[in-house]
Amino acid sequence: MKIKCIAIDDEPLALQLVAKFIKQTSFLDLDATFDNAIEALGYVNSNEIDLIFLDIQMPDLSGMEFARIIDGKKGDSKPRIIFTTAYNQFAIEGYKVDALDYLLKPFSYEEFLKSSTKAYQYFEEKNAKPHSPANADYIFLKVEYQLVKIMLKEITYVEAYKDYVKVYLIDKPNPILSLTSLKTMEEMLPSEKFMRIHRSFIISLDHIDSIARNAVNIGNTTITVSDNYKDNFLQFLNKWIA
Known part of the structure; x- marks a missing residue:
């Protein structure tokens, strides 16, 4: 390197x-x-x-x-x-x-x-990329000095935080903090289940509760769909409505 x-x-x-x-x-x-x-x-x-x-x-x-x-x-x-x-x-x-x-x-x-x-x-x-075998339903994230297994179905959304990412999980009050980039997370998470809708956010498509004008609601969190990612999101939305 x-x-x-x-x-x-x-x-x-x-x-x-x-x-x-x-x-x-x-x-x-x-x-x-x-x-x-x-x-x-x-x-x-x-x-x-x-x-x-x-x-x-x-x-x-x-x-x-x-x-x-x-x-x-x-x-x-x-x-x-x-x-x-x-x-x-x-x-x-x-x-x-x-x-x-x-x-x-x-x-x-x-x-x-x-x-x-x-x-x-x-x-x-x-x-260092999060590790998961091909077609696995989980990833491993480095959290402090250990690798933590994260089930994909438990991830609601991922947020960029300085040089880290915050991974929000179902029924967990606090996110997991891992030293990696949002770009790396985007590459590792399956595109049929996760989508980047903002430079600072990746969302789980399965955990969308509702969609407002140019925004997605996941639980009590509202995440704006930024201009750079609107086209991809609209393509998904058209399929979802159909």
Whole structure:
């Protein structure tokens, strides 16, 4: 697995060092470097990036401001951040924006590799697909440090939650939280039983209680059918009515 990353730092020597460390690390793939956070933000918005090595003290747009913008994005492809800075007072703020790690300058390659390995382990776990044999009526989800068997018929809907998914089950007061993406869940769940109707939701077709205008009701939960998924849902609805 290769982690596609960029580096952002307004100090040329610091940027060169991070770029050098990235190139030395076999599981990292350096896509681009930037000495300007605003330019980098435009690049991130139009390219799929997994990981950003980000300085904090920069003119025009600080690394922390950049991170808050990234953290506000929704979807499966939001990049993660490792901060690289000479100022340790930003550590708490760094974790508030869900940074993977915080490298204090000057740092060695050993320290860089430790942080990068942490990122690798995160992406490896996140990209691991839920497991189920062909035509099985269940899947296994990684929940904390164990695999949990989930019967498909018990799933009412699945919701994206940052880097996790919440799996809601019949007669369970709280959802199961698993470190995976909604896209991965969509690939694993059988399409004849489950449908994605929103960038943040997959529903069980068997558990639809009623359909309002552009929305689905499952129990006490109302889920909007977003524009990107309306055509597929209308095709299903026409069959259902027929």
